[in-house]
Amino acid sequence: MLRTFSRQVLQVSRAVPxxxxxxxxxxxxxxxxxPVFHGHVHKPKPGEEIKVTFITKDGExxxxxxxxxxxxxxxxxxxxxxxxxxxxxxxACSTCHVIVDPEYYDKLEEPDDDENDMLDLAFGLTETSRxxxxxxxSKDLDGIRIALPAMxxxxxxxxxx
Amino acid sequence: xxxxxxxxxxxxxxxxVAVVGAGPAGFYTAHRLLKLQPDTKIDLFESLPVPxxxxxxGVAPDxxxxxxxxxxxxxxxxxxxxxxxxxxxxxxxxxxxxLRDNYNAVVLSYGTHTDRKLGIPGEDLPGVISxxxxxxxxxxxxxxxxxxxxxxxxxxxxxxxxxxxxxDIARILLSPLDHLKSTDITQxxxxxxxxxxxxxxxxxxxxxxxESAFTIKEIRELFKLPDTGFVAFPHTKWxxxxxxHKSYKRPLSRIVKLIEEYNLKAKxxxxxxxxxxxxxxxxxxxxxxxxxxxxxDPELVKTLIATENKLVSADGSGRIGVEPTGxxxxxxxxxxxxxxxxxSTPLEGIPFDDRKSVIPSSRGRVxxxxxxxxxxxxxxxxGVIATTMADSFDTAxxxxxxxxxxxxxxxxxxxxxxxxxxEDAISWDxxxxxxxxxxxxxxxxxxxxxKVNNVAKMLEIAxx
Ligand SMILES: Cc1cc2nc3c(=O)[nH]c(=O)nc-3n(C[C@H](O)[C@H](O)[C@H](O)COP(=O)(O)OP(=O)(O)OC[C@H]3O[C@@H](n4cnc5c(N)ncnc54)[C@H](O)[C@@H]3O)c2cc1C
Ligand SMILES: NC(=O)c1ccc[n+]([C@@H]2O[C@H](COP(=O)([O-])OP(=O)(O)OC[C@H]3O[C@@H](n4cnc5c(N)ncnc54)[C@H](OP(=O)(O)O)[C@@H]3O)[C@@H](O)[C@H]2O)c1
Ligand code: FES
Numbered sequence: 001m002l003r004t005f006s007r008q009v010l011q012v013s014r015a016v017p018x019x020x021x022x023x024x025x026x027x028x029x030x031x032x033x034x035p036v037f038h039g040h041v042h043k044p045k046p047g048e049e050i051k052v053t054f055i056t057k058d059g060e061x062x063x064x065x066x067x068x069x070x071x072x073x074x075x076x077x078x079x080x081x082x083x084x085x086x087x088x089x090x091x092a093c094s095t096c097h098v099i100v101d102p103e104y105y106d107k108l109e110e111p112d113d114d115e116n117d118m119l120d121l122a123f124g125l126t127e128t129s130r131x132x133x134x135x136x137x138s139k140d141l142d143g144i145r146i147a148l149p150a151m152x153x154x155x156x157x158x159x160x161x
Numbered sequence: 162x163x164x165x166x167x168x169x170x171x172x173x174x175x176x177x178v179a180v181v182g183a184g185p186a187g188f189y190t191a192h193r194l195l196k197l198q199p200d201t202k203i204d205l206f207e208s209l210p211v212p213x214x215x216x217x218x219g220v221a222p223d224x225x226x227x228x229x230x231x232x233x234x235x236x237x238x239x240x241x242x243x244x245x246x247x248x249x250x251x252x253x254x255x256x257x258x259x260l261r262d263n264y265n266a267v268v269l270s271y272g273t274h275t276d277r278k279l280g281i282p283g284e285d286l287p288g289v290i291s292x293x294x295x296x297x298x299x300x301x302x303x304x305x306x307x308x309x310x311x312x313x314x315x316x317x318x319x320x321x322x323x324x325x326x327x328x329d330i331a332r333i334l335l336s337p338l339d340h341l342k343s344t345d346i347t348q349x350x351x352x353x354x355x356x357x358x359x360x361x362x363x364x365x366x367x368x369x370x371x372e373s374a375f376t377i378k379e380i381r382e383l384f385k386l387p388d389t390g391f392v393a394f395p396h397t398k399w400x401x402x403x404x405x406h407k408s409y410k411r412p413l414s415r416i417v418k419l420i421e422e423y424n425l426k427a428k429x430x431x432x433x434x435x436x437x438x439x440x441x442x443x444x445x446x447x448x449x450x451x452x453x454x455x456x457x458d459p460e461l462v463k464t465l466i467a468t469e470n471k472l473v474s475a476d477g478s479g480r481i482g483v484e485p486t487g488x489x490x491x492x493x494x495x496x497x498x499x500x501x502x503x504x505s506t507p508l509e510g511i512p513f514d515d516r517k518s519v520i521p522s523s524r525g526r527v528x529x530x531x532x533x534x535x536x537x538x539x540x541x542x543x544g545v546i547a548t549t550m551a552d553s554f555d556t557a558x559x560x561x562x563x564x565x566x567x568x569x570x571x572x573x574x575x576x577x578x579x580x581x582x583x584e585d586a587i588s589w590d591x592x593x594x595x596x597x598x599x600x601x602x603x604x605x606x607x608x609x610x611x612k613v614n615n616v617a618k619m620l621e622i623a624x625x
Contacts, residue, residue: 086546088229095547117378120412121545 040074042067050142054081057150068139072098072132072146083148089133091115096132097122101145108135124149176201176564177575179264181251181508182271183207184214186536188234189550190268193557195242198564203243204264204576208250209303210587210619211595212238214272216546217612218302221329222344223336225609230546238589244576247587248620252508255582261532263578265569266560269511269520269527270535270553273503273542277518279321283452284499288462292326292500299333299350301612303619306349311460312357315495319465321449323366324374324543327500328383334359335389335439345609362441363492365465367448369472370402370420371409372481376545377416383441384423390438393427398445446470450489452497461495503542517541525556531569533560591623598622 044050049065054076056062066075073096076083087093091114100108105128111119115134122129132146176198180187183205191203211217213231220227238245249255251271260267276291278284290310298308318334320327333341334357341351366373373380384391403421420443427435446469453464467490470483505520507513511532514521519541520534521527527534535556536549544552563569576583587595595613602611613619 084233084550086230086233086550087226088232090226090229092224092226093230093545093547095550113381114378116415117376117381120377120415121547123547123551125411 041070041078044068050137050139051144052137052141053143053145054079055145055147056082057148061145066137068137070137072096072130072135072137074133075137076132076148081148083132085133087133091118091131091134094118094122094131097125097149098130098132098135099126099147099149100128100130100135101147102128104141104144105130107140107144173570174572176265176569177263177573178203178266178268178560179260179575180205180268180270181257181260182214182269182536182538183212183234183245183247184270184272184536185216185230185234185546185549186270186272186539186553186556187214187268188212188237189553190270190533190535190557190560191237191243192233193554194560195237195240197557197561199242201242201564202575205238205243205245206249206251206255206260207245207247208253208271210247210616210623211592212245212247218297218300219326220300221333222300222346223332223340225344227546230550238592243589245587245589245592246576246583247592247623248616249583249586254585255579257508257510259579259582263573263575264531265571265573266531266533266563268533268535268556268560269508269538271505271508272537273505275504275506276499277502277504277542279449279499279501281449281451283454283462286452286454286462287460288455288495289452289497289499292320292322292330292498293503295330295498296326299346299354301345301347301350301614303614303616306614309353310496312353312359312496314358314458315461316358317361317363317494318359318496318498319363319365319492319494320498320500321365322374322500322502323364323443324500324502325376325379325545327364327498328375328379330498330500331362331364331441332379332383332386334362335383335386335441337387343608345603345612347612347614348606349614360439362439363444363494364441365444365447365449365467365492367446367470367483368481369445370398370443371405371413371417372472373416373443377412377419380416381419384419388438390430390435390440391423391427392440392442393424394443399424446472446483447490448483448485449497455495462497463493465492465494465497466490467492503537505538505542525552525559526563529568531563585620587620587623594625595619595623 044065044067050068051063052066053061053063064075064079073083073085073089084095086095111130115131118131119125119129178201180191180203187205194201213234216228216230237243251257276293294305294308295310297305320330338355447467448470449465450468451466452462455461455463468485469488469490471486472481473484474481476482504518512521512527520538522534522539525533525535533556535553540552599610599612603609613622
């Protein structure tokens, strides 16, 4: 499962020029040592950490400890990951689009109409796409893996002029 | 090796970048470039005394959450590496050639400044109003502060085009006043809407339902408006759509399902109740042919004549097009809003594609010596803020790659050399002073801000 998920991630990031493409993404596991808790995230109590692994568009894996109730947009931003939240997390822009590990997707609460409406505008929508600002951490998500799609659009006619 | 690279980069002079237009494209390009090339200095030129472009003057007042992108724009504006010069029109106050001489890179992100035209007789009558003019008016753009649309005597309105801008206009016309009262709509527009007699809004598109340009969130909002009634489709055409819809991709099939649901509700509505509601409809396969003036009132029109179309996919591009059937229909209407797209205008000395009305570029590179484009002026007038953001990141990447490759080398002095053109410029701090005034006026009226919609007043307050 881990394998196919990584492959899916690589497909998503195809359009991005990669400077250090890892040969085997799974071996590049980073633990952020001292995350800066700025913004809207909380520091988990010892023993209550919920682990999330972000997979960046370059294939890097970054594991972070999170606190119940915090959402993926805030978590990503607090850890300086490349995720914009143009509407500030109000489910009105789709710039926080993430792809959830299919193994965990069904453990999330279903997206509501508002989220689905915005997801319909996301680049490279997949079966397990979600809006980061709408996904909150809970205990049963411990170990969840989240891919950050490349924030570029498809090539357009003007690119070939 | 690493050492020598570092050594070289400290020798390299600071790249100076000029950005023309402080809308989403300008800000997002700057935002990304500062991340990719932290030692860049950016000057942001904006023709209005106020920043944010269509995030201020386009996005509907009842969509405040969309305007949260301004928080990121403020981060850019507050960054010590960025200088804002409001009230400076490039190509007018400041020649673009001066920017090319004094900067390593010039980013053209000046958006759109005019309207696409239908090109039909009667289009220039006063009762035919472009979407851009109307939207600018209710959003406090100083260019259209005096539009004053005669809503107090218009009962039936036709909007040509069915993109999200058309739906914004329909929603503003149909919304109960209390939906707008505590938004940042201008007081002037709010007072005019109070007197509005509009009871029937027709949204007219030249192609079919499956080619609709609106997106689902916006059509859902219209369906959900209180005290309004969607006018159900006549049977025949609707059944064809239903028969086909199962095979469409997720976004389209969700739209079709939604419309199906509300169409059914509309059919089941008690006619006596329906007659008490403001009505709106989606009219398809109609191309405007001529507008007939109202002989009794020059501010209004009388009739819109439209040709019925049928769908064709003839040009080989995969795009579904239309062909006239030869049948025409007449629609009585008091006002017409043309919402068929904004359009860009050329800047002297910069290549421009007149047909597409864009600055042609290759991933944002307009020339190979430091001119770039981003946003609507690069891609045409479509795309939400997320699209404009992604596109601007592409342009920033191109600039960054060119800086790294040494293509833009050379010591440039940027705005230090342009003081004679910048004497009347508004600084970021002055804009923030004006904004504080807008907020305090808004507080008094129970809204997020009361926009100043007149350049002379803007300048006066900003310079106090
Ligand atoms: C009515 C409307 C509603 C919209 N609503 C939404 C929405 O709800 N959600 C969403 O995601 N997207 C929305 N959009 C789309 C969004 O606004 C655009 O994607 C985005 O604003 C395009 O950014 P831009 O910077 O290319 O152009 P603009 O926003 O037009 O910015 C261009 C800037 O350049 C300035 N300028 C022009 N000429 C010059 C010159 N010669 N010198 C200096 N400066 C100049 C202009 O004053 C302006 O500030 C809407 C668009 C419209 C038209
Ligand atoms: N809430 C939001 O998210 C929001 C709000 C407003 C705007 N926006 C975005 O801003 C962008 C611009 O919106 P828009 O509504 O101006 O543009 P748009 O979505 O491109 O829609 C333009 C409409 O005009 C029609 N049209 C164009 N030329 C025509 C002609 N000659 N005759 C008749 N009809 C014609 C188009 O029909 P065809 O399809 O047949 O060409 C289409 O229906 C869009 O990307 C939109 O999503 C978003
Ligand atoms: S931040 Fe805008 S939808 Fe999530």
